[in-house]
Amino acid sequence: MTHSPLCKRQSGFTLVEVLVVLVLVGIISVGSFALLDIFNSTDRLVEQRAEALRRFSMALYRLEDDLRQLTARPVKDAYSGYEPALRGDEDEFEFTRLGAANLTAEPRGELQRLAYSIGYPEADERSAFSEEEDPGALLLRSRWQVLDRAPDSEPMVEPLMMGVESLSLRYFDPASDAWVTQWPPVGSPNSPNSADIRLPKAIEFVLLTRQHGEIRRIFPLATVSAAPQPGSPP
Numbered sequence: 001m002t003h004s005p006l007c008k009r010q011s012g013f014t015l016v017e018v019l020v021v022l023v024l025v026g027i028i029s030v031g032s033f034a035l036l037d038i039f040n041s042t043d044r045l046v047e048q049r050a051e052a053l054r055r056f057s058m059a060l061y062r063l064e065d066d067l068r069q070l071t072a073r074p075v076k077d078a079y080s081g082y083e084p085a086l087r088g089d090e091d092e093f094e095f096t097r098l099g100a101a102n103l104t105a106e107p108r109g110e111l112q113r114l115a116y117s118i119g120y121p122e123a124d125e126r127s128a129f130s131e132e133e134d135p136g137a138l139l140l141r142s143r144w145q146v147l148d149r150a151p152d153s154e155p156m157v158e159p160l161m162m163g164v165e166s167l168s169l170r171y172f173d174p175a176s177d178a179w180v181t182q183w184p185p186v187g188s189p190n191s192p193n194s195a196d197i198r199l200p201k202a203i204e205f206v207l208l209t210r211q212h213g214e215i216r217r218i219f220p221l222a223t224v225s226a227a228p229q230p231g232s233p234p
Helices: 015-068
Strands: 086-088 093-097 112-119 137-144 156-173 178-180 202-209 213-220
Touching: 015 093, 015 137, 015 156, 015 202, 015 213, 086 156, 112 156
Parallel strands: none
Antiparallel strands: 086 093, 093 112, 112 137, 137 156, 156 178, 156 202, 202 213
């Protein structure tokens, strides 16, 4: 009995077919991993920007809340003079606020002395960033646990946001009806040993940031009755 040649043919894949399948699987795998990496990178970038936006919004909220509670309360400095109720330069200012909540039961009252300025991370903190991730300057909020200071009184410094290029401040002087870059204004009649309770009518706050560009805000200061001055009679 003879067998047909067709019966002897064995089923299966040729080497070329196997190689084609392997190449297709490799291409699909590489594409899938690349797509997954893009998704992860996008997710990280969105989270970073959301966190930066949250910090930015919180920093402006903290500033506005502090200035809303600003009061005309000068403080004694570390020696024998006084710091005015508000002392400001072109890139930093210091003032006293009311109603500072004391949720952690710190040894202080509800009046609090605060300062806003810019600074730079310490060397060990900067080493955590690459050149492409240079954090730039930081917006700092400083607070003292006491109003009338001793020689060893040091503020507690809290960074609010990074990526700051510059901070510019101006103060509207109601006496001259003009903006000035220093408060109390130059030529102030008050002596260093007297308590200056004068406040500007408004503060212009200009913050230049890498991510959000220039932010310009004008904060009007409410007229408040002067708090008791240090050393003044009741």
